[in-house]
Amino acid sequence: MTLKNKAALDFLLTRRSRPAKTLTKPVPSNVELVEILKAGTRVPDHGKLEPWRLKVLSKPALDKTAVAAREYCNSINCDELVTAKAAKQFEDGELGVIVIEVQKSSEKIPRIEQTYSAGAVCLSLVNAGLAAGWGANWLTGWISHDKKFVSKTFDLEPNERVAGIIYFGTETIAPSERPRPDLAEIVTWE
């Protein structure tokens, strides 16, 4: 029988991301991160395809990515503000995990369901990080969806794309609560 887990329910009723730009060191150790990754990849996955993989970006890797982002932006003549914004998340970040959606060929499982499963990994990683006592945030930004940039910088194959980059760290400011959905607006009961 499934028992009520009040602590887990309370966590889910109050959870909220911590903006990546407000996170600082220390970050989870590798051992602590492995636990978060284990929890984060425990997600619904139709057909057990595991249509995702993860890439951990330590601070040096984030710094390299920031440089690559600036170079890429310059190569396509982005204006300065766009370039600065594209590089900022990598410059600010202390530890990031890229959730890479890996589309698997399947006669039975629709592609969209593989996308949903990759999204589930993203949320689950955020929640696992928060539950472990860290600040966590799911970011993308246009450059994360730019095929040319991500295939070169993150070694992505044509059947892969970035579902999200999850940043972890120590929170410096508690964010104020944001409005949450009004169930009366989004739920119908039949």
Ligand SMILES: Cc1cc2nc3c(=O)[nH]c(=O)nc-3n(C[C@H](O)[C@H](O)[C@H](O)COP(=O)(O)O)c2cc1C
């Ligand atoms: C797919 C996806 C991509 C996102 N990308 C960004 C982003 O690039 N920049 C940003 O400021 N917020 C982004 N967000 C929103 C942040 O994750 C935000 O912190 C989050 O919506 C707060 O939700 P919570 O308070 O329920 O945890 C993204 C959210 C999702 C679902």
